[in-house]
Amino acid sequence: QQQVKQSPQSLIVQKGGISIINCAYENTAFDYFPWYQQFPGKGPALLIAIRPDVSEKKEGRFTISFNKSAKQFSLHIMDSQPGDSATYFCAASSSGGSQGNLIFGKGTKLSVKP
Amino acid sequence: DAGITQSPRHKVTETGTPVTLRCHQTENHRYMYWYRQDPGHGLRLIHYSYGVKDTDKGEVSDGYSVSRSKTEDFLLTLESATSSQTSVYFCAISESKTTYTGELFFGEGSRLTVL
Numbered sequence: 515q516q517q518v519k520q521s522p523q524s525l526i527v528q529k530g531g532i533s534i535i536n537c538a539y540e541n542t543a544f545d546y547f548p549w550y551q552q553f554p555g556k557g558p559a560l561l562i563a564i565r566p567d568v569s570e571k572k573e574g575r576f577t578i579s580f581n582k583s584a585k586q587f588s589l590h591i592m593d594s595q596p597g598d599s600a601t602y603f604c605a606a607s608s609s610g611g612s613q614g615n616l617i618f619g620k621g622t623k624l625s626v627k628p
Numbered sequence: 629d630a631g632i633t634q635s636p637r638h639k640v641t642e643t644g645t646p647v648t649l650r651c652h653q654t655e656n657h658r659y660m661y662w663y664r665q666d667p668g669h670g671l672r673l674i675h676y677s678y679g680v681k682d683t684d685k686g687e688v689s690d691g692y693s694v695s696r697s698k699t700e701d702f703l704l705t706l707e708s709a710t711s712s713q714t715s716v717y718f719c720a721i722s723e724s725k726t727t728y729t730g731e732l733f734f735g736e737g738s739r740l741t742v743l
Contacts, residue, residue, distance in 0.1 A: 520670075548731070555736070555737075556736055556737075557632075557718050557720070557734030557735050557736050557737055558671065558718070558732075558734050559733075559734065560731040560732065563731075603670060603671065616673075616732070618670040618671040618672075619670055620668060620669060620670040621670050
């Protein structure tokens, strides 16, 4: 019940296309859902995050869509660029949850072809 | 970039030897974390610290110990390294205990190979 299931494991998208990464969870106490971006040889960095009081959050070309009833959330990257090539991790935690309770998905390696 | 330095960045060691990884921060953040990253497993928490000499176990703590004698330093020790501990280790810091009020900042990682 503590797991966050992420798919696909890898994704290849053409430049200008839309990249979509999906995550699902079981624990209904989860109420904070961040996405982290990791470039090769670097540590992960927070990209965007959402709380379940909204169904969508957009920051530039990056959008999180959240479906509370389905217990799913997804990351959409519009107009994907080669510079977006990285590994993306979704994560989840519960109300007031400590950073130490942040549960990560297994990651999606995105390659954007020029 | 958050001021986090991990050392060493790369290390090759033999089974049974002790290994210590160091995380040094210049942000004066109270909370520090050690994660390991393995293909197919994502990021898993090993240990974390809420302050000097205040540490707790994470999801995969067996075979690891930590110490924090100063705010800026968080050490991860493998008392007797095993091949299953071959991994990339990330230190992270946060100024806030909860995910609502602060984000995690990660170091660049330490790649450990145990032969």
